[in-house]
Amino acid sequence: MEGRSMKKSIKGVIITSALLAGLFIGGYQSQHVSAKSYDKAVTKIAGNGNYAIYHRVSKGGPSGKFTSTKYFKHGxxxxxxxxxxxxxxxxxxxxxxxxxxxxxxxxxxRNTISLAGSVSVVKNSDYGFPTRDAINYATDSHGTAVNPSKVSVSKAYVSTSSSTVDYSYGKAKASLNIDVRSGKGEMGEANLTPKSGFKSVTTWNGGSKSSSRNWNAAHHYTSETSSNTFRSNGLTLRTRLFQPRFVSLGYGQAGDAMGQVGVIPEGITVNSGIFTTSMFTSSNDQHGHLVSYNLNAIKSKYAAQNLTTMRWSTFRSYANNIKVSPYIKLGHGQSLGSSSSYIYVLANDNKYNNGPRSEEILQIRKSDMKINKIWTFRIAENRYIHNATFVGDNTMYALFHNGGYNNYEYWKLTRSGDSWTATEVGATKGRFVSNSPVQGFTYGNGNFFIGFNDHIFKVGENGTAKKHYRFNVRREIEGLSANGSNLYVQFAQRAELTQGRI
Structure with a gap:
């Protein structure tokens, strides 16, 4: 906010006497316009209508119309x-x-609470579904986003019986019937003999050891201008898209948890030319944003890095082809998948070890990036999944590392109605990489691809070890996705989507 004279601050809102006296706002003098400014940016939630955007405002209203919100409502x-x-x-x-x-x-x-369309919870006395996880967003009377933790709920958890939950914040109110199903016949048994595996290898651990050429203080984190090619054992990965450092205002500029989009990617999915990645402000967060890029329209490998400096006409086109979800529960955010219409997220807790808790699957509409449905499920007794991928709308493949028996298990979950029925389809002996967690998991052309830092393993659906790809990128792999004959691999620092043939 321009102006030197400041009277007082009320609940984070600064009212400046300079503006009240009449400053130029956007170019025109505004006599006695009531103006309010925030120390840091608040997050706004778009409604359904299209409105004009103006260069200037004055006491009488706006002037200088130059574009429409229709290009920006999903940003x-x-x-x-x-x-x-x-x-x-x-x-x-x-x-x-x-x-x-x-x-x-x-x-x-304004005064709105948006919820998932439906929630189906598998009956489990050892796990209560957190009802706030069904919130897409909540807003106050100005259309400013409210942290889901501040929304009042009539019941915080649902576990063993169906319940109608009431949500409220100020004048905003909503209700959701959360259905509890028996889960009978849904869980499977781990009874397959593991196939022979790979020779165990080691890699670096604890964060990326390198970066892309300009993602460092010496180069001021400037945009990349040349692409990469990474090769190993017949797999060639080439740069498809360098992503923006932030898809929002940057460090320290957001005044709420919902505002900053970036800078930590965790997972990816690509389907029908729509590339989606999960983004967090901290590796410890359970809430974050999904960002989708329409690769059918975004042809350049480099331009998306420069959203704040590119030509206006180019930005308008890019903004129309980049969608950002509300601030929603994503869990670890590493396990994504997609169909032609939906994005799927296994919103798990990667710090929780084997136990009786249920897990959440989120179905998110590509059209508006909001949660459509939520299911909870269990695959088996003492089997908590940390990695999964989705094939279409009714199939999920899950990876379970059984440390006690030194093997990996592969599970297929098939959806019928709201039930997810689990079957073990394969297993492989060994740890693959002895000192690193799994960084990505996907399924394509009858094979699983399992990513670790600088290593990718190709495994048949029944657990047969096929190929080991070893790279020397020294940047964390942040998700894998198979689509048709293409394997997509994302690297961290700077977030870089690469593509290869499988």
Whole structure:
């Protein structure tokens, strides 16, 4: 906020006497316009309508219309100030980290709680489904996002009996019937003899040991301008997309947990040209954002890095082809999959070891990046899954590392209605990599691909060891995805999607 004179701060909102006296806002003088500014940006939630965006506002209202919200409603929207005019409140918005302009407050979803369309919980006295996990977003009277933890719920957990849960925040209210199914016949048994495995190897652990050429302080984390080619044992991975450091305002600029999108990727999925990755502000977070890029429209390997500096017309096109989910429960965020219409997330807790807890599957609409359905499931007694992938809308493959028996198990879960029935389909002896956790898991062309730092293993569906790909990238693998004859691998620092033939 421009202006030197400051009167007082109320609940994080700063009212400046300079603006009240009449400063230029966007170029026109605004006599006695009531203006409010925030120390840091708040997160705004788009509603359903399309509204004009303006260069300027004054006491009488906005002027200088130059574009429409239809290009930006699925982006990450933030704002640091708004003004009250004769035509209502107008907010000065940033989209995906770039300043855009002034828009009517009517554009935002106000006093709204958006919930998953349905939730089906498998009966389990040892696990209660956290009812706030069903929240897509909640907003106040200005359309500003509210942390899900601040939403009041009539029942915090559901475990053994169906319940209607009421949600409220201020004037915003919503209800959701959470169904509890018996789960009878859904769990399977681990009874397959493991196939012979790979010779165990070691790798580095504890975070990336290198970076892309410019992702470092010496180069000021500037954009990459040349692509990479990584080869091993017949697999060639080439750069497909360097991603933005942030798809929002950057470090320290967001005033709420929902605002910053980046800088830590955890998982990926690619289907029908839509590439989706999970993004967190901290590796310890259980909530974060999904970011989807339409690769059918984003042809450049490099341009997406420069959302804040590219030409306006290019940015408008890119913003229209990049979608950001609300701040939602993603668990570890490493286990993703997708169909033509939906993104799937196994929202697990990667720090929880084997035990009786259920796990959550989220079905998220590609159209608006909101949760459509949630299921909880269990594959077997004492089997908690840390890695999974999805094939279509009704099939999930899961990887379980059985440390006690020194093998990996492969499970197939098939959905019928709301039931997920588990069957063990294969197993492989050994640890593959002795000192690193799994960094990615996917299924394609009848094979599983299991990623570790600088290592990828190809395994048949029944557990037969086939190929070992060894690289020397020294950047963490952050997710694998198979789509048709293509294998996609994401590397960290800078987030880089690579593509190869399998």
């Amino acid at each position: 990450q929207i933030q704002s640091k100030r708004y003004v009250s005019t004769k035509k209502g409140n107008f907010w000065d918005i940033y989209v995906d980290g770039r300043h855009v302009g002034w828009v009517s407050e009517k554009f935002f979803a």
